[in-house]
Amino acid sequence: MAVSSPPRSGAPERARRAPGLGARRLALLGPALTWWLVLLVAPVLLILAYSIFRRGIYGGVVYDATFDNFDRLFDPLYLRVVWFSVRVALITTVLALLIGYPVAWFIATRPARWRTALLVLIVLPFWTSMLIRTYAWMALLNDEGLINNWLESIGLIDRPLKLLYNEFAIVLGLLYTYLPLMVLPLYAAIERLPRELREASHDLGAGAVRSFLTVVLPLTRTGVAAGCLFVFVPALGNFIVPELLGGGRRQMVGNLIQVQFLEARDWPFGATLALAVMVLMGIFLFAQAKLAGKDRVEA
């Protein structure tokens, strides 16, 4: 393809075999490619298209192009919502990392037969609907809930702690929901880490902290970046947790988008907001890819 690139060994053979392979390749790639086109590319293009049109009087989309939606995007009101979402997602990500790293480390250093079982335990919550698990948290945290009732019964508190319908509950809910997504990539990174490297650093006189900071952490950086991304991205867009655990008192950007589509029937503005979130996430993805790419070169 790239005509100007210098010839590499083996390239001519590949080129000669290409036609036959191409058809087979296409057949094999077909399902995935269709999936990708229909469920990813097409909707994104649709969002892109909607974002430059206007809402009709009775909902729907009126097809005269305008940039009004982008003007509205920079309304301080909506920027405040976006900032709140980013802050909550960041706090969630940092906490998930602090909790997830030791957990992943613990699992990765168990004997092989235990690891699978422990990993299954980590993934287990995903087998239940997220909605149901969120409602379960409401049952635990509310003023008359299990936690408050128990604390009162042992005399530790005499009036219920405000555990629900605030930012604390939102972060807790998001942390609980997405923690497995932090643990899994960290586990993969830590498990790949040769024991010998740690032993060598100890032998060369590094203490536990130094060994962790200069050897282990840099070598598991890809896992950290992937985990942070896996937590940050969905936490930013989640709207069920703020609505249920946050008591609907603080909108996050996911709620804002949901309201545009389902209540305001303002698809164009909803699409513009979705686009903005995608761009934001794209930036984070790009940063992560850079980081991972650098690792690969070093390795």
Place this chain on the structure above:
Amino acid sequence: MRGTWIKLAVAATLALGVSACGAEVQKSGSTSSTGAATSADAAPDTGTPRGGTLTISNWDKYMPENLIPDFERETGIKVKVAKHATNEDIMGKLEAAQGGGYDLVFVSAPFAESLARRGWAAEIDPAKVPNLRNLAPEARELAYDPGNRHSVPYTWGTTGLCYRSDLVRGTPDSWNDLLRPSDDLKGRVTMLGTDRWLLLPALKTLGYSANTTDEGELNEARDLLLDTKKDLLAYDDTTFYDKLVSGEASLVEAWDGWCNYGIAEDRRIRFVVPREGSDLWVDTMVVLDRSENKDAAMQFIDFVLDPANGRGVVDLLSYKVPNQAAMDGLDPRLVRQFPNLGMTPQELLRGENLQDLGEGQPYWSRIVSEITS
């Protein structure tokens, strides 16, 4: 109003902007375009349906389970039921198919109004729906569609205060009991979070229309609601009656039918419509203009308006129906258990009909964001 669980689940898909496009249910062949099934007495329902096929979309679990099988048996018309999670969901599907794909849809009144204004709703032919006579006279002259020209009401009700009589002193009778709660109720009240009902109590207290699009009036309502927010436990559209049952809340803004779900679990729960007035919400049946089976669709509406079938709806949902013949035949014990089922159409009509906000909708959503961000 209903199916908010599903709303959340479906909205999860929508959240990232993956809008549903294309109606998923297509009519299976339009072979019998006449569609009229006049003989209700003929042979068992095997083989090809006598009366053609009818495609209906409704909220999940919003009609009695036996309604469709009974209708098929009686008329020989085959019915396909599609489900929508929200009004917006079905409107989106109709949008994508330019008003096609369905013969009849269940939507709330403002959406029926919008379907009619777009010319997508067929005219209801009173001659083909004799059971229209079962409707309360008030239900035939509703503001969004006087004379039932494009829609027929299915259920209706209002919004008010649902409270635990043992946890609230006296009998609340004003929206102010919610908006400016007394000290013992602070942090123990919830409000509905969906735009129309979020603003309703404030607008009514200030003496404005629930359909106002005046920015000054909306701003005033916002300021009042921002004050209330400090004393609010939560905005809650789905579990407010559970919060009363558990004792987490003492007083909540609630739809009448949903308050009944609380009453069913705890007899100390009561419902009251505040003296400043409230809304009148109506869910309707609309026949699509592009339907090739309009006669069968009218026949379905007629079947729903049968008194016994109307009672089935009340039994299932604990909602009031505008079908007066059905309401008159309710089991008195049911009305004793859920007193708000005894509200008369005249009482309901004191509520203001919710109408489409048209051009005013974006400002409404902005106000909602200002309150909840």
